[in-house]
Structure formats: structure tokens, C-alpha cells
Amino acid sequence: MALSPVLEPPASPFPFLPTTTIIPTASSLFPHSRIAPSQARSTTLRSEPKTIFLRTRKAQSQDARAIHQLIESFSHDGTLLPRSYAEVCANIRTFTVVETHTHQFLGCAALHIYGPHLAEIRSIVVRPDIKGRGAGGQLVHELLRQANARGIGCVCLFTRIPSFFKHFHFYVTERQALHDKVLKDCIHCSRRNACDETAMALGELPVSPDNPQNDTFLPRHHSELVQLQL
Template sequence: MENTLVVRKAHMDDVKSMHGLLLQCAQKGLLLPRALIHLYGHVRNFMVTENAEGEIVGCCALAPVWEDLAEICSLVVREDVRRLGAGRELVHACLAECQSLHIKKVFALTYQEAFFDRLGFKVVDKSVLPQKIWADCVHCAKYPNCDETAVYFELDSAAQEAGETHVQG
């Protein structure tokens, strides 16, 4: 397989492939499942990674939560293409979307703390995310005993104004 991976905005034809990837990871307990209807309704929030054969091998969403706050969620990369930078590029693409939305703060709830640490995210207490907790978490089967780690990233305002996203990696 050629290592050519392309990140782009998701479209409706990608949803079933995204759902399959997310379902596989959810069954392993690596992330929370997403219903097919949720993915269709939120397809605009998603980026996908496509391989040279046109297969969807990864996805990630940037979900606005509050006026200047968004969540990076539903990040998954197919096992056979992990460690090729697809996850990093998906997160970078979501952070780049923050500029047009005027979002300055991003968080994720994750089991992959080291991955996000390499991208410059810092671990925070979930209590600093009250909008997320009251909007989504209270409806989760794991609430109030969530075992995910909250990570947080503040975009550099000077970089945003220059049209750049400063992220390590």
C-alpha cells in the first residue's frame, strides 16, 4: 500500500465508512460509539483521511461547544495506517478550522493522552468544561464516572490572525 494519505472535509458518501471505523474502535472500548444518524447530521464537523485507493482510513470531528470553545472528538485511524501521521494531520485540520469559526480553545476527552501531549495539548480537570458536561456528559452511560482524560489546547491568537495554526508535531 502506498503511504499517500490525504485529509479533506467529509461528505455524505463518507459516513458509512466513518461509522464502520468508529464502531470498530468503540467495540474495543477506545471511544464512545456514534449512531449513523448522528454522523449524517454532523458530517460538516468531520474531516477524513483517504488513502491512495480512495478508502476512508481515518476521521475526526471539530464540534463547537460554546462561543469560543470546541471539542475534537471521534478521532480514529485504521490500524494498518497508524503511525503514518494521519491522526496528527486530522487534528491539525480541525485546529485550522478553528480560525474561520473564531474558536480559540479546543479540548478532547481521550484515552490517548500521550498522542495529544505530543501535539501541545495539556491535561486539565474536567470541571473546567462545564458546557460539555451539562450538554453531553450527563447523557453518557459513563457519567459521572468518566474514565477519559480531558486535554486542552489554546490557539495562539497571533498565529490565528496570520492564518496559521501553531501546533507541535
């Protein structure tokens, strides 16, 4: 695959998305506060004495052990929700990994799709020795590209570092607005009454199924939201 950090985006299914070439940096990915359509999947990590290319790809079965071990190392203190090895294996298709051009595993993230109205970025984590060097941003960029390619209207997440995701124009929302996420995880979480994570979203907030005027998940046209779990 080409390792160029700048690629021409495809035609976007969202008429409001930018159509110009996007350079995959945190400050320029989403100038219009929308899910980016760029296909760029690689960047460079500068270190001494050489430049290392980073790239993302869909996880494969042989990545499950490394993914599970990395998530587990951050779950003991509550940074990440714990996920068993069996769960990682069963959901391996939802994961994307970031690695060097020599296939050195650096981190992972998952995109859980609830439907065309909502997807969630989950279990996003990079190795401690690589933090602050672009690997996390590369994962976010790639998952948003995947969501855009599938026509997802809104991407959400829970996080303790909202400032990081604001670089991608995610913004804070009420967790109750993310009905699918609440039903899937929040009502079963031991910290549900004392949660210290911030709900964030990007895209168009889905209409609640409890709204009597809307019996299907149709996008609202007045807000943009996203939620992530770190």
C-alpha cells in the same frame, strides 16, 4: 489540490500565533503551544515499496457509511462513544476524513463547535492497520486549522492516550472547566462516575457561565486547554 506538505499560513485571527511556515509534523506543529494557523492538509505515508500521499478533506454524505462503521468498531469496548448511522449522517458536516491520494478511506474525526469560546475534537479514529503512520496527526492538525480559521478560542477533547496529544501541546485540565462538554455528554454518560479518560485542552479556557462576575463566555488569559474523545 497541491500535495505539498509545507504551505504558507494565512494571516491569523490570533495575534499570539506564530506566522512562520509550519511543517506538519507532530514535533513542530505548535512550537508556541497555540492553535496552529497552517493550511497544510497533506503529508506522506512511507511504506514499502512506495510513498503514499495522505490528505484530509471535509466529509461528504457518501462517507457516512465508512465513518459509522469505523467508529462502531471502536465503540464496543468503550474506546469511542457510540454514534448511530443517523447521527453520523446528521452531523456529516462536522467530520473530516483522511485518505490516500487514490481516495482510500483511512480515518475520520469531527470538530463540534459550541461557540466562539470552545470547540471539541470528537470521534477521532484511524484504521488499525494504519496507526502510527501519521494519519491521526494529520487529522488533529487539520481540525486545529479549522478551529483557528473560525476564530475559536479553545479546543478540547477526552482521551485515553494523552501522550499523543501532548505532541500538539494539548495539556490536562479538569473536566469541570469544560462546562459545555459536561452538559452535552458527561452528565448523560454511563461512565460519568468512573471515567477513565483524560480531559485536555488547547487555547484559552472559557469562563464558566456560573461565574457571577462573567455572564458571557469570555476567554481567560492565563491558561491554555483542550479535550479530546478517542
